[in-house]
Amino acid sequence: MLQRTIAEPTEVVGIGLHKGDSVRLRIEPLDADSGIIFYRSELGRSIPLSPEAVIDTRMATVIGTPEGYISTIEHFLSALYAHGIDNLRVVLEGNEMPIMDGSAVSFCLLIQEAGIRSLERPKPFLKIKRPVEVRDGDKFARLEPSDRIEFDFTIDFPHPAIGRQRLYFDFTLANYMEEIARARTFGFARDIQYLQSQNLALGASLQNAIGLDEHKVLNPEGLRYPDEFVRHKILDAMGDMMVTGHNLLGRYTAFAGSHDLNHKLTLKLLADAQNYEIVALEQIRSPHYERCFA
Template identity: 40%
Template sequence: MSPRLAPDRQHTLTAPAQFRGVGIHTGLMVSVEVRPAEADSGIAFLRTDIDDRDALVPARGEAVCRTQLGTVISNAAGVTVSTVEHLMAALSALGIDNAVVALDGPEVPIMDGSSQPFIEALDRAGRRPQAAARRYLEVLEPVEVVEDDKRVTLSPCDRFEMAFEILFDSPAIGRQQVDLALDESVFRRELADCRTFGFFHEVEQLQAAGFARGGSLDNVVVIDGDTVMNPEGLRRPDEFVRHKALDAVGDLYLLGAPLFGRYEGVYAGHGLNNAVVRALLARPQAWRLITLPTELAEAG
């Protein structure tokens, strides 16, 4: 495990973190190197397979261009990077403020469908504090987005809290809820290993539409009727809602700073997550950037 985080300092990696895997939607093999970056530079993705235009894509909420079955970001040159949410969740949980994610393809590898492989790669690389103070985004007023029966709310809180509720017709899932005060140790213990999921009857249609071409029982929990098809079964009885919370952690890190606030998601997904990020940023009176007082940082 990486050394203990200094919560009042920005952090980057000590050395590059490397991994390789298949993109769940494209089916392409992609190699990734998460590189250290200067203080105050934030998180950005660099498409090393593109050399005829700007290939750097900042990981920010306004850069999100699609949210169907994953979060896709793009830059002004039209360069895109897909399925960023699981890696962004790992970077958020480990307190990595500044990094360049260099990849030689259009999609972050799905690995095992969770954030755990990314956590392990980042741990191997290590992290180091930087001289610059870490800025947190503090929610000052509630912000809510609603779409039919789906809802996401961000409200004031003196820490980062995550509550999520899902409901599916399949008895393999049903109604599940999770409510956590999130920090690094809680994310590692409660969310990091929870995998993405899908339904067997949708596979053919998804693949015909250009999705799920790299999906398998090695990287997706697949439900067929009332049954989980994966031979090893579930990692947790409520793995499904915990993965949705993991997704939300990654989507919220596109705010560009760690959050002091409470997230509540009901039947939500990437689209509403990005909608609430944009809604918050569009209301300057509803948030502010703060640094931690020294005594609070030392108390952890």
């Protein structure tokens, strides 16, 4: 399998979740071994993607510096992960990605509209060699060796519409499009009201998130999946793992995971070279991985 970029530049305009401003997003192809590079066009500043570039994980994954950052990149990165994109220039006018409908499906369609082009270099995978785990009380996120690309996530919210949900997801692009891509982010009305009083979540609405009051889902159309909440958590986790710049070969498991735990997990993973190795698909000798991105 070869490295991937997009075939043609393409762009879309949407609303930023926190500032509520109109945001123009343009994606452009890059050569092999370029990686994923974000670019703030109005600042003339590039931000190469890496765990070291992450500066905030409280409400979203944010990369850059306080003087020039880009927020809420996880849904977009999840779509890149699913499509196996290794090299891309992501041009933004503004400091956050457009939220679109709160899921990753719009970004998937953007990538598919641009087309995918293979490059004449082997695709590198980040293969997990030994277990790595981070914890916060009973919450944890873990990576461990596996001969598949697996995500196993459990959430437990004391809310009648959520409760305890667990999903095991065996990754392929086809499965992702069917089971994960359309799962939306969610928030509680009481929290949104407070955030908006602090000039945050100004772009949040029932058109780009699942809203909940104390008892029920507020969206008139209801849920897209009965367990949409845990499916979105897997969507987020895939995006946060893509901050490494690579597709991972291994098993990700989490209980009540978060952007913060995911970030700490990638840092701990890469801190010791014995935890992983960068391999080409030919070294894996498994037809499963070829099918994953078909």
